[in-house]
Amino acid sequence: MRERILEKAQELFFRFGVKSVTMDDIARELGISKKTIYQHFEDKNSMVCAGVKHHFECDHFIAEKIHNEAPNPIAEAVMGAEMMRQTMSGLNPSAIFDIKKYYPQAWDLFSQYKKEFVLDLIRRNIKKGIEMGLYRSNVNAEVIARLRLEQVEMGLDPYIFPVGQFNPLDTQLELLDHFLRGIVTPEGLELYEEYTKTQLSVSISLSALLNTKSTY
Secondary structure (H helix, E strand, O other): OOHHHHHHHHHHHHHHOOOOHHHHHHHHHHHHHHHHHHOOOOOHHHHHHHHHHHHHHHHHHHHHHHHHOOOHHHHHHHHHHHHHHHHHHHOOOOHHHHHHHHHHHHHHHHHHHHHHHHHHHHHHHHHHHHOOOOOOOOOOHHHHHHHHHHHEEEEEEOOOOOOOOOOOOHHHHHHHHHHHHEEEEEEEEHHHHHHHOOOOOOOOOOOHHHHHHOOO
């Protein structure tokens, strides 16, 4: 029951934003009482924290799998973009803003995940790309990894990119494209453009990985 509640809550949060969804909404969607929800979650804040934690556990699992199975760092980055595209396709832009503004504990989980796992993942990608001759050898991996990390959060900031004017997914993809073009070698650029034209026809199935995510 706890998993059912959390799954439905995440679905509603993604669709309508976090602040606008009430415990009554979640109970009504599930056909259960609020009392049943409170048997598993102390309050909405604990539910949001649990949802964020679960999302990042799934994200961590798939990101590591892509990192380990992608044929090269550029393929990893493009596959990560496709994963982002599928994840954010049904996301209400206000959901992330709501968490940042109204649920500081959940936002702290996001910040911790970003500074620990995501930063390390980007750093590993850059270093491997340099070793393979796909990224420029004079790139400072520590500096550029932090730049990329902040790009992701900046792309979600409604004050910088107002929701009515910018689509969050399009913004993220544009920032990633700009980032990659700034660090690739001529060989890396050729490979990157080949992937973007063919929608990354490589040996790993991203759809299979996303199916794994949904049951993780």
